[in-house]
Amino acid sequence: MLSVQGLSKRFGGVHAANAVNLRVEAGEILAVIGPNGAGKSTLLNLLSGLLRPDEGRIEFLGETITQAPPEVRAWKGLGRAFQIVQPFPEMTVWENLLVGALYGKPNTPARVAERVVEEVIELTGLTPKAQTLAGELTLLEDKRLELARALCTRPKLLLLDEVMAGLRPSEALEAVELVRRIRNSGVTVLFIEHLMPVVRALADRVVVMDYGQVIAEGPYDLVASNPKVREAYLGRAS
Ligand SMILES: Nc1ncnc2c1ncn2[C@@H]1O[C@H](COP(=O)(O)OP(=O)(O)OP(=O)(O)O)[C@@H](O)[C@H]1O
Numbered sequence: 001m002l003s004v005q006g007l008s009k010r011f012g013g014v015h016a017a018n019a020v021n022l023r024v025e026a027g028e029i030l031a032v033i034g035p036n037g038a039g040k041s042t043l044l045n046l047l048s049g050l051l052r053p054d055e056g057r058i059e060f061l062g063e064t065i066t067q068a069p070p071e072v073r074a075w076k077g078l079g080r081a082f083q084i085v086q087p088f089p090e091m092t093v094w095e096n097l098l099v100g101a102l103y104g105k106p107n108t109p110a111r112v113a114e115r116v117v118e119e120v121i122e123l124t125g126l127t128p129k130a131q132t133l134a135g136e137l138t139l140l141e142d143k144r145l146e147l148a149r150a151l152c153t154r155p156k157l158l159l160l161d162e163v164m165a166g167l168r169p170s171e172a173l174e175a176v177e178l179v180r181r182i183r184n185s186g187v188t189v190l191f192i193e194h195l196m197p198v199v200r201a202l203a204d205r206v207v208v209m210d211y212g213q214v215i216a217e218g219p220y221d222l223v224a225s226n227p228k229v230r231e232a233y234l235g236r237a238s
């Protein structure tokens, strides 16, 4: 579904992404993990178009999208949710989702956009909160809204950056269930996560980054016992 070759991005002297190669298969849930500053968010920003790479190539569904703006990528089926949730606080949940449904596609007929919102609001369990102002939601509801907003762009591949951060363990489990439901609805998922129980529960495959490079990849158990991976985490004393 997605293929990345030799992707690099520097910030001054920092090589935030350093010749990254990556493949995402249709239907899988892929986790990207790594210590703080490893370059995970940078990779996601390069994939979603928030950043442009210095070098390398991104192909999505057989098309090169390396230089495409974010809204074009969204329109082609690349959706994303953010590490820091940023809903419009003065708008209702419903209105926030309608914005998502129209993102990059302003000519969508209102009826079509509303139908998308109805489906997504149901899938994400937000139906009882439809008329609540986004600014009045709990953290867990906020996370649901962020996921829902990304889903409203009708992604084929959903990119998630630490959407479980700050949740209590029981809430994280609910969020895990929701991500599974999203995948089962036909959406491929690439997620960044530092909560290892979540990674273990969700990921079909894990990619590990350190200093901008992919240092390991494979099933969770294999990656977790990889000496290079253990060293990357222990070496930062975090
Ligand atoms: N806009 C920017 N300007 C300058 N440096 C940046 C910028 N974005 C990221 N960096 C640097 O690039 C490196 C990778 O950062 P990135 O945010 O991608 O890491 P991360 O793996 O997402 O970390 P975390 O787990 O803390 O979220 C870090 O050294 C960071 O300081």
Ligand SMILES: [Mg+2]
Residues within 6 Å of the ligand: 040, 041, 042, 083
């Ligand atoms: Mg990050």
